[in-house]
Amino acid sequence: MSGHTRVFEKTALWRDERVLKIAGQIISAAILIGFVYWGIANFLEATTQRGMSLTYGFLKEPAGFPIAESFIVYEPTMSFGRAFLVGLVNTLIVSILGIIFATILGLFIGLARLSSNWLVSRIALAYIEFHRNIPLLVLLFLWYFGFFSRLPRVKDSITLPGPIYMNQRGLYLAWPRLSETGDALMTFSLAGLILAVLAWIILRRIRKSTGRDTYFSWVSAGILLSFPVFGWIASGGTPLWIDIPVLKGFNFQGGLRLTPEFGAMLVGLTMYTAAFIAEVVRSGIQAVHKGQVEAARALGLRNNQLLGLVVIPQALRVVIPPLISQYLNLTKNSSLALTIGYQELFAIGKITINQAGRAVPIFIMVMATYLFLSLFTSILLNIYNRRVQFVEK
Amino acid sequence: MTAVTETIRPPAPPKPVEWMQKNLFSNWFNTLLTLIAVSFIYFTVITLGRWLLFTADWRPVTTYPVLFLVGQYPREELWRPGLSLLLSIFLVGMSWGVWEKYVKVFAIFLGALLGILALIPLDTQTFTPAIRATFLVCPLLIYAGFRVGHLGVIKGYHVALLWLISLITIILVFLPGFGDSTILPEVPTTAWGGLIITLLLAVGGIVLSFPIGVLLALGRRSSLPVVRLFSILFIETVRGVPLVTILFMFSVILALFLPSESRIDRLVRALMGIVIFSAAYTAENVRGGLQAIPQGQVEAAKALGLTNFQITAFIVLPQALRLVIPSIVGQFISLFKDTTLVVIVGINDLLGIGKAVLNLDPEYIRLQTEVYLFVALVFWVFSYFMSFASQQLEKALGVGER
């Protein structure tokens, strides 16, 4: 018997797949870097020619303009940097609240859309079709000028027990505020929150690996509730005082105030995004194989078990990326607030450009902030996304 | 022994009372829901109806209709948008002939709408008889297009090609014109306005951003690290900032990145911003679909000997795209409505013309709700038909059933 040894033919370099792959990447990377370099060179040349400064020193100068709605302390004598921070807080608050409400509303409407009650399903359809097909800008205007502006004037405010006053200049609530001894309460509460989260994670992991029951939910709830109590005691019993709104001159002073601009922003964003989320939910539920539903019914699962154990986990796979898109959309749509007078990040940026004149640095700052917010949210949700993906063998 | 056979007939369609019982009042919860729904509908309809018919003042719209349609386009050259409109209407008719059920309702609606617009009495001189005549011809053109499209020789891709060619001709040649020509004198893009700009930005944005978005989604899942890194960077950066900032950047700051002699048309800059923004979002939607395709499909295709390109183009993409049609159409509709943001960079689209009209006459300042409702209505009509066509598409492709 003659032995045959396989002769491996060496593939020519220009046909070797690994070489081609690497070469292709190097070439495209080089082209990309070349473009970027050329662009930046032009940019630097243009800005030096025009004497446009690119420094951030102006952030320390006094701002000189008031901001109608700020959830942190602000006076026009404070710096531009402070004004910027106020805008950021405004954006965050309206975005986070908007995301929460929109998700709840969107889920509800998405499920209503798939309901077996004909009327309910059609109403959900009308809602979705109305909000999906008109521009957000127009919706904001309609809410602001059509509803919030038409609330009664300050003199004829609607008064509710609380005291809560509602008029066209805003919603005024009595609100607790921190007094001088309040710091202890804040620190204890914050510490409690962090510890509770840590406890949850650690104890849950222990339970997973050892199987022992660690009652992680009880423990973390206990920590969450008990720490603020310690803080209350530590601050000597009076960490808070109640700020009550009182009518002085033209407007109410004191208390917590939610302006109609904020109201219109929140309501408009919520209702608009909810329609899209409803559609995403619907597409997710419909993407689940019909066979799954049939098999679950054959096994005798009830409707809510079916939804919770079979449909929703599988639907989440298809739902998460578009849902992330919608959340990001909402956060960025808050930048339309200037048209109805709510001063959030972008609006403050434009005012600052008007006052301080440095368009490029301010612009970079604003874009970088949005980018950071979005990346942060995106990374969090992408981690969750990876966990619900198909685990293939 | 004779066997007695009973004919079993299918159940008769439910009579109205039966139907209501089954759908609306099947159990106490449903009944409660129905009652709440009915009162809600009643309340909304009454309030809205009363406002629409008695309090609203529609003068800004009825006095300046042509402004909303073509903006500042020189009125002597109005025949050019008019001819473009007729061409597009004819193509809509042909599309109806070729792709029956997707376009049918839209085509009929459009014909009826234009017919009504042609005959509606408005006491303004700007709405000349020539314009009325153009609108009146449209329903006939749609029908003519339908007949032509119905001929066996015309196929889907013929019509698609015709659309592409006519859009390119209209946008690049017909509407802008040339500097020294006598038949087609130049009309700068700053003079275009109103519905023309909105449609142009939307169509251009959709057509250009979809392929780029699909490529980006594929790039993000690629095994080549450079391509993947680049795709991820691009998508996450663009998705992370609001559209207004991108438009602002392209309109003001782009000039600094290019050599100082070059000048890009404002409209093109806005379009670039919109395309880039939308491509990133489309990429993410497509990625959702790509993720849901089981690996087994790819493995089977490889076992059959298909190349990578064939696997992507013929196996993976069709299934993935089918799954995410609702999200993709949603993104297109979003894009269509996001074109309103170009008003922030000084381009007079439909919303921009609305604002200009509000400031034409001191008495119109109060009439903002009416003007914005009108703009919303126009957007609503176009967007609704886009989503309707997508629902038909979903049904045809069996999404949610297979």
Place this chain on the structure above:
Amino acid sequence: MHKVISIFSLLVIAVLLTACGGAAPTAEPIKVVETVVVTVEVPGETIVTQPESYGSIATRVRERGKLICGGRTDLLGFGYLDADGKSIGFDIDFCRAVAAAVLGDPDAIEIVPLTAADRGPALQTGEVDLLSRNVTWNSKRDAEWGNFTTVMFYDGQGFIVGADSGIGTLADMDGATVCVTSGTTTESNLATAFADAGLTYEAVTFEETAAVYGAYEEGRCDVATSDKSQLASVRAGFASPDDHVILDVTISKEPLTPVVPAGDDQWLDIVKTMAWALINAEEYGVTSSNVEEMKTGPNANVRIMLGEADWGNVALGLEADALARAIAAVGNYGEMYDRYFGPSGLAFSLDRGLNNLWTNGGLIYAPPIR
């Protein structure tokens, strides 16, 4: 073989992706005469200047065959649209006059609608030849944006309040809610005025003017503030104009001036001289209808201005009757003013006040054209 094709197609895709995603590609770049602009950043930054060359703007306007003006399409009286979509207004008429003087055809203009943020950059990049957009002249803008020509409209910032609100002076507005348009000097003037007087206020800012007055009329604010000319126009349109009053308080000077890009002295002189001609025309009684007769009239100054002798047109590269053409196209200053703001004005009626000729007690005064 398939591998090679797939690798190369991936390469193509990669290149396409880089091309699409890298620094934005140019589409149809239009070659224009190089415009490199002077901007002096106040204070004390290094200045690198390469001025526009003398005569470059006039040359490019003539080559192009039309004048590109930055303007507005939504400000009643100054720059807005008529029923046919044509741009009309006081500022637009100024553009038409310049076009008539330089190109001979008042309609050879292109109006680029600019937002408040775009104004400076558009001028600096040379995108527009002339900015006639209701721009307030101040030292910072003069240093940074370009050259300001001559004040064409003297305005001031004022307040409009309800007649029964009991507000009469600035001090009465302590703690009031004020509606204002964002992105303009109006906002900063408001802040400065209140800060200096030690008063507080709550600002409600909107991007666009219609929203400001809509909110004011609904009662969202106690006061609305803007240039007095704008307040006058808006008041005329309220449901009951007599319920609102424009206070006598003026908190700022707003000299509205057309602006040209920096560096080209010839262009600056051309526009300035043309503005002077409009004012001088009203002084001497030259109107758009009697321009031809006045060319051979009794007044020597008028004859020179209308082309009999060199009034500077040789150095400026203009024809002798350029100014006559401008006056024939839009009329003199008074006619321009009355067309929009006169008793039967197209926009609204506003008393001439400071905008009257110096001979009538106003501030409109121009150097002689000789």
